[in-house]
Amino acid sequence: MPELPEVETTAQGVRPYVEGRMIRRVIVRERRLRWPVPRGLTRILSGLKILSVSRRAKYILLDTEKGVLMIHLGMSGRLRVVPASTPPEKHDHLDIVLSSGKCLRFHDPRRFGSVLWVKGLPDEHPLLASLGPEPFDPALDASYLFDLSRGRTLTIKQFIMDGKVIVGVGNIYASEALFRAGIRPGRAAGRVTRKGFADLLKAIREVLGEAIEAGGTTLRDYSRVTGEPGYFEQSLNVYEREGLACVNCGVSIQRKIIGQRASYYCPQCQA
DNA sequence: AGTGCGGCCTGTCCGC
DNA sequence: TGCGGACAGGCCGCAC
Numbered sequence A: 001m002p003e004l005p006e007v008e009t010t011a012q013g014v015r016p017y018v019e020g021r022m023i024r025r026v027i028v029r030e031r032r033l034r035w036p037v038p039r040g041l042t043r044i045l046s047g048l049k050i051l052s053v054s055r056r057a058k059y060i061l062l063d064t065e066k067g068v069l070m071i072h073l074g075m076s077g078r079l080r081v082v083p084a085s086t087p088p089e090k091h092d093h094l095d096i097v098l099s100s101g102k103c104l105r106f107h108d109p110r111r112f113g114s115v116l117w118v119k120g121l122p123d124e125h126p127l128l129a130s131l132g133p134e135p136f137d138p139a140l141d142a143s144y145l146f147d148l149s150r151g152r153t154l155t156i157k158q159f160i161m162d163g164k165v166i167v168g169v170g171n172i173y174a175s176e177a178l179f180r181a182g183i184r185p186g187r188a189a190g191r192v193t194r195k196g197f198a199d200l201l202k203a204i205r206e207v208l209g210e211a212i213e214a215g216g217t218t219l220r221d222y223s224r225v226t227g228e229p230g231y232f233e234q235s236l237n238v239y240e241r242e243g244l245a246c247v248n249c250g251v252s253i254q255r256k257i258i259g260q261r262a263s264y265y266c267p268q269c270q271a
Numbered sequence B: 001a002g003t004g005c006g007g008c009c010t011g012t013c014c015g016c
Numbered sequence C: 001t002g003c004g005g006a007c008a009g010g011c012c013g014c015a016c
Helices: A004-018 A043-046 A142-149 A156-161 A171-181 A194-213
Strands: A024-029 A053-056 A061-065 A067-072 A078-083 A092-098 A102-107 A114-118 A254-258 A261-265
Touching: A004 A053, A004 A078, A004 A092, A004 A102, A004 A194, A024 A043, A043 A114, A053 A102, A061 A156, A061 A171, A142 A156, A156 A194, A156 A261, A171 A194, A171 A261
Parallel strands: none
Antiparallel strands: A024 A092, A053 A061, A061 A067, A067 A114, A078 A102, A092 A102, A254 A261
């Protein structure tokens, strides 16, 4: 399941193949994604050069002189670069055929992903406009999170997974960051101390940074552009480790549903 | 306004 | 073996 590290890894992986390339055409085989793939994408994109590949939250942005193509991997989406002649497989919903003879191929069995076209600045798109800061934004600090959380009754885990608060913290890394910060996922956000948020922000940055370094976490659906797995899975301390010994203290890791999401924590190390 | 939850999807796994 | 059902999850949009 692609979280921010997986999306970042994907953006980095496709960048050398698509930046500076011309789009020859677009082949849409299935437009029923999270949002319908816009009609006329071939007409819009053909002949445009991809100026840059970037990422905002979990969106991959392909910038052209006429607008920006926003790609979200949902939870089972993948982007691969393959020769344009490669026969499509099941769930290969869309190809962006490049002047190089290769194509950027979007594959998404669950179709929670999306491919959208924005004419103006991507930040003005409704899906991006109200998003919170990037975790690695230097302007982001613990005080921001602390202030925003005052009076909030939802759990700290739900709070950090809320894209309006901070982007890019998905289910896996939320559990992992809370473990590192020693905070129980079920604690009310409004009851987390200033120190707690300092620890938590540090932990979020560490976990995401390490996961990017490792090429992401490979669980179920995700693999890198090259098809090789990410290696962060072996660094997970609590996620999907219910009943196993805490790496810190040996106490059994607990699993609890919070906000309809599986959450994992050590009852000893996390208060 | 903040909170909780339904719904979108399919592959995988489990029990019968 | 085959089948149904539960589950996984990002995140929007609705209802309270």
